[in-house]
Every structure is written in C-alpha cells, then in structure tokens.
Amino acid sequence: MNERAAAAPRRVVSLPLIEAASAHSGTRRRTTGRSDAIGAPAHEPPTHSPGHRHRDDRRLIDSHGRIITDLRLSITDRCNFRCVYCMEPEVRFAPATALLTPDELVLAATACVALGIDRIRLTGGEPTLHPDLPRLIESIAALGIRDLSITTNGSLASRNSMRRWMDAGLRRITFSLDAVHADAFTRMTRSPTPVEAVIDAIEAAIELGLAPVKVNAVILRGRNEDQVAPLASLARRLGFEMRYIEYMPLDSGRHWTPEHLVPAEEILALAAQAGELVPLGRDARSSTSESFRFAGAAAPGARIGVIAPVTRPFCGACSRLRITADGKVRPCLFSLREFDLRDALRDPSLRAAGASTHRRMIEDLILDAVWTKQAGHGITAEGFRQPARPMSSIGG
Numbered sequence: 001m002n003e004r005a006a007a008a009p010r011r012v013v014s015l016p017l018i019e020a021a022s023a024h025s026g027t028r029r030r031t032t033g034r035s036d037a038i039g040a041p042a043h044e045p046p047t048h049s050p051g052h053r054h055r056d057d058r059r060l061i062d063s064h065g066r067i068i069t070d071l072r073l074s075i076t077d078r079c080n081f082r083c084v085y086c087m088e089p090e091v092r093f094a095p096a097t098a099l100l101t102p103d104e105l106v107l108a109a110t111a112c113v114a115l116g117i118d119r120i121r122l123t124g125g126e127p128t129l130h131p132d133l134p135r136l137i138e139s140i141a142a143l144g145i146r147d148l149s150i151t152t153n154g155s156l157a158s159r160n161s162m163r164r165w166m167d168a169g170l171r172r173i174t175f176s177l178d179a180v181h182a183d184a185f186t187r188m189t190r191s192p193t194p195v196e197a198v199i200d201a202i203e204a205a206i207e208l209g210l211a212p213v214k215v216n217a218v219i220l221r222g223r224n225e226d227q228v229a230p231l232a233s234l235a236r237r238l239g240f241e242m243r244y245i246e247y248m249p250l251d252s253g254r255h256w257t258p259e260h261l262v263p264a265e266e267i268l269a270l271a272a273q274a275g276e277l278v279p280l281g282r283d284a285r286s287s288t289s290e291s292f293r294f295a296g297a298a299a300p301g302a303r304i305g306v307i308a309p310v311t312r313p314f315c316g317a318c319s320r321l322r323i324t325a326d327g328k329v330r331p332c333l334f335s336l337r338e339f340d341l342r343d344a345l346r347d348p349s350l351r352a353a354g355a356s357t358h359r360r361m362i363e364d365l366i367l368d369a370v371w372t373k374q375a376g377h378g379i380t381a382e383g384f385r386q387p388a389r390p391m392s393s394i395g396g
C-alpha cells in the first residue's frame with residue numbers, strides 16, 4: 001500500500017466498508033455491507049461523485065470505499081491452449097493492431113501505479129506468448145511496485161525463460177494446472193502439451209526461487225473433480241500452493257450452469273484425501289483464496305487454497321482492477337461496462353498536449369472507471385447477466 005493509501009485507513013476502514021464510502025462519497029447506496037455480493041444490485045454502476053470529487057485524492061477508490069491496489073494486466077488474448085472452461089476451439093483473436101503495444105501497456109501501468117497500484121499480475125490469453133515479455137517485465141518492474149507476477153499455463157515456461165524473466169524483475173509465478181493425469185489434462189486443455197512439461201516447469205520455478213509458487217485449477221463437475229486429490233498430493237510432495245477455483249460463468253461457449261459447479265466444501269473434502277488440512281484463513285483481507293496447511297509432513301511451501309467466488313464470494317474487500325489486452329478498463333471481472341483506454345492512449349491530440357497532461361487524462365479515465373466498480377459479481381442474484389467478454393480476453 002503506498003503512503004497516500006496508508007494515510008487513508010482512518011476514513012475508510014473503521015466502519016463496514018460499503019457504508020463508510022457512501023458516507024464519504026456523499027452518494028447514498030443501499031447495499032448489504034456484508035462481504036458477499038448476493039444482496040447487492042451487482043450491475044448497477046453508481047453515478048459519478050459530485051464534481052468528480054473521486055478524482056481529488058488521485059488514488060483508486062470505488063463508490064463502496066474499496067481501495068484498489070492490484071492490477072491484472074492482460075498483455076495478449078492469444079493462447080495455445082483451449083481450456084474447456086475458457087475458450088472454444090474455434091476462437092477468433094483480436095487483430096494485432098487492436099492490441100496495446102508494449103509502450104501503451106507500460107503507459108497504462110505507469111498511470112495505475114501513480115494512482116496507488118502496487119501489485120501487478122501479467123495475464124493473457126497466455127502471456128508467455130508475447131514476443132516482448134522480458135522487456136515488458138523490465139519496464140513494469142522499473143515502476144518500483146511491491147509485487148510483479150505472471151499467470152501462465154506453463155507450456156513455454158522453461159528454466160532459461162524463467163531465469164530471463166527473473167533477471168528482468170519478475171518476482172512470482174502462478175501456473176494453471178487442472179489435472180495431474182495425462183488423459184484428464186488433455187481433456188481439460190485440449191492441447192498437445194504433455195502434462196509432464198507443466199509439472200517440470202513448476203518444479204523448476206520452485207528451485208529458481210520464484211516463490212511462493214501457486215498453481216490454480218478450475219474444477220468442473222464430471223470433468224476433473226477426480227483430479228483434486230492427486231493435485232493436492234503433488235503440492236504436498238513438491239511444495240507449492242494448490243488453489244482450486246470454483247467454475248464461474250465466463251466461458252466463451254457459455255456452457256456454465258450451477259450443475260457444473262463443484263462447491264468449495266466438496267473440493268476441500270476431496271483435497272483432504274491427500275492429508276488432513278488445517279485452516280490458515282486469508283493471507284490478506286482482499287485475498288481471493290482461503291488457505292490451509294497439511295497437518296502432517298509436507299514439503300516447505302506446500303499449501304492448499306480454495307477460491308470460491310460463487311459459494312463464498314469475497315467481493316466486499318476486492319482490491320482488483322483489470323485492463324484487457326485491447327485496452328479496456330474492467331473495474332470488475334464481471335463488469336458489463338468497459339472503459340476504452342486504447343483510444344485515449346493513441347489519441348494524437350491528447351498526446352500532443354504533452355506527456356504529463358496526456359498521462360493525467362489517462363489517470364482520470366481509470367479513476368472514473370474504478371469509481372463505477374459494482375459491489376459484486378451477482379452470479380447468484382436475480383437477473384444476473386454473463387458479461388459478453390469471455391475470460392480468455394479478460395485475463396485471470
């Protein structure tokens with residue numbers, strides 16, 4: 001958290017989060033105040049604060065009083081996998097000219113850091129497909145943020161590549177691995193990459209010190225719930241945090257139904273087949289994952305986590321913001337509304353106004369977008385609508 005954000009808690013943290021902000025912003029919002037999204041009219045963005053007062057502080061705070069410090073920056077929509085919960089085999093990617101250039105990505109990140117972002121995760125599609133990845137890592141690391149990480153399917157994460165990313169400034173890595181057994185892995189990813197290649201990359205990342213190494217798996221009923229225990233055993237043996245994610249309605253094929261969901265409770269019962277689990281809670285109030293350690297012997301760093309957006313939503317303390325590879329600001333993963341940053345980044349008249357004026361306008365656009373961040377995803381709320389943009393072009 002940067003100094004200005006650190007100076008802010010007095011005003012925000014003492015009351016139930018959502019109520020406090022309404023008082024602060026002068027706009028009354030009838031919301032639950034609970035840390036879940038179910039009661040809140042999820043997709044009803046607030047009107048702008050009077051006179052854009054939310055811009056005054058120059059820090060990212062939404063109309064619910066949540067301070068946004070984490071940016072998920074998608075650097076490409078391309079991917080070499082076709083995971084069943086994400087992307088259809090016949091997916092069409094955006095034209096290359098529609099995607100932000102490395103300089104535009106860095107300018108967007110710079111504006112966000114100026115507004116208090118201090119953790120950035122590079123996502124995709126598959127970010128390791130980006131031809132300028134080391135240079136991007138270096139430029140973003142040079143912004144002096146607390147944490148720079150990447151989410152990858154691991155297929156291109158060789159030991160040498162990871163060393164190059166670390167030399168450029170990468171601090172952590174999160175892998176996606178939805179199965180241990182080869183046939184299940186191929187069924188989930190629809191990719192020719194052997195599962196062993198990803199497991200080898202995970203082992204190499206641990207040895208290289210890209211710690212803590214986290215591994216995410218999306219669990220779908222009838223597809224890979226039989227992989228939960230083997231994944232937990234792998235984590236226990238190798239020493240990484242295995243985090244299971246409840247399936248969310250963000251797939252491009254729109255196949256999601258509640259029947260496909262394996263709830264957190266059931267996932268944890270399956271993971272406990274690999275060993276008794278001891279709850280550790282959330283690392284931070286805004287963490288998406290509830291963590292557990294093994295009661296018995298396990299490799300250092302071995303943990304189990306569950307990310308349960310559907311049955312145990314965590315929106316009340318959300319600190320995340322997303323920027324898509326084609327330059328759209330998404331205040332929430334489930335936003336129905338996006339804010340176009342690309343045009344502002346490329347606008348010749350704005351650029352002609354000078355670098356600092358141009359950047360200030362970029363910042364104002366991001367501040368306005370964050371102010372409209374909805375209370376929560378509303379997945380289980382009456383009238384929920386799945387966003388038009390699928391996960392594959394939003395980024396994890």
Ligand code: SF4
Nearest residue numbers: 315318332333376377
């Ligand atoms: S991004 Fe949206 S859905 Fe995700 S935790 Fe934040 S508010 Fe909830």
